[in-house]
Amino acid sequence: MPDRKPIVGGNWKMNTTAMSAQALAAACVEGSRSLTQGCDVFVSPPSPYLAQVGDATAGSAVELAAQDFYPRLSGAFTGEMGLEMLADLGVQTVLVGHSERRHVLLEPEDLIAVKARAAVEAGLRLVLCIGETLGQREAGETDAVNLRQLSSALGEVDLDDPERLVVAYEPVWAIGTGRTAEPADAEAAHRAIRSALQDRYDERFADSVRIQYGGSVKADNASALISQPNVDGFLVGGASLKADEFLAIIRSAAGGAA
Numbered sequence: 001m002p003d004r005k006p007i008v009g010g011n012w013k014m015n016t017t018a019m020s021a022q023a024l025a026a027a028c029v030e031g032s033r034s035l036t037q038g039c040d041v042f043v044s045p046p047s048p049y050l051a052q053v054g055d056a057t058a059g060s061a062v063e064l065a066a067q068d069f070y071p072r073l074s075g076a077f078t079g080e081m082g083l084e085m086l087a088d089l090g091v092q093t094v095l096v097g098h099s100e101r102r103h104v105l106l107e108p109e110d111l112i113a114v115k116a117r118a119a120v121e122a123g124l125r126l127v128l129c130i131g132e133t134l135g136q137r138e139a140g141e142t143d144a145v146n147l148r149q150l151s152s153a154l155g156e157v158d159l160d161d162p163e164r165l166v167v168a169y170e171p172v173w174a175i176g177t178g179r180t181a182e183p184a185d186a187e188a189a190h191r192a193i194r195s196a197l198q199d200r201y202d203e204r205f206a207d208s209v210r211i212q213y214g215g216s217v218k219a220d221n222a223s224a225l226i227s228q229p230n231v232d233g234f235l236v237g238g239a240s241l242k243a244d245e246f247l248a249i250i251r252s253a254a255g256g257a258a
């Protein structure tokens with residue numbers, strides 16, 4: 001089996017306060033110290049707290065991730081955060097295509113593709129989120145939706161380092177609902193995604209890309225999911241707001257790497 005180091009990210013979404021973000025970041029850094037050998041870790045705070053969370057993660061193995069950005073260096077884009085600011089803040093990783101941006105903020109696929117390309121060109125690690133709605137799953141369209149979102153977002157992306165790409169498979173019906181994909185269903189979706197990556201790039205590249213599962217991941221379902229051969233970590237929402245729970249998930253992933 002290819003040797004992929006698991007990667008677990010905490011997506012804090014529009015949660016925390018200045019004070020709780022700092023405390024959560026410090027607890028994640030402290031608690032993951034002995035685990036980051038076996039698992040890459042990133043935290044993705046709301047943008048107003050990137051600077052202080054960056055201070056807390058500086059010098060540690062915990063990467064700083066942004067939940068969103070505008071795909072330009074700087075300029076007249078009211079309300080947005082540009083790539084120059086991300087560099088200034090020490091952001092190493094960005095989420096693109098998250099379900100809430102697609103379905104709640106109605107971000108179109110062509111903007112997602114521009115963001116994906118800009119992130120890679122800026123030298124950031126791209127966490128590309130894809131996933132089907134419940135209706136699409138029930139209509140048997142899971143793989144078709146995933147592969148369409150994948151190829152639309154990566155169409156213009158020139159990548160030769162598989163470390164710079166993480167795909168997060170997050171079925172929309174599992175996000176924040178308490179409903180998790182069955183491990184076998186997650187594995188089937190991940191396998192189809194990996195095979196599409198092989199068609200888009202090549203086998204060596206596809207074998208090295210980490211594919212995270214996301215959607216109601218908790219400490220008590222992480223082990224069963226990570227034991228699937230193509231599940232290489234997690235993108236965690238709600239459970240990443242509790243340091244103990246998030247660290248337990250990281251521990252499962254780090255253990256699964258052995």
Ligand code: PGA
Nearest residue numbers: 175176215216236237238
């Ligand atoms: P959840 O969110 O863990 O709260 O379901 C996952 C995500 O949206 O990344």
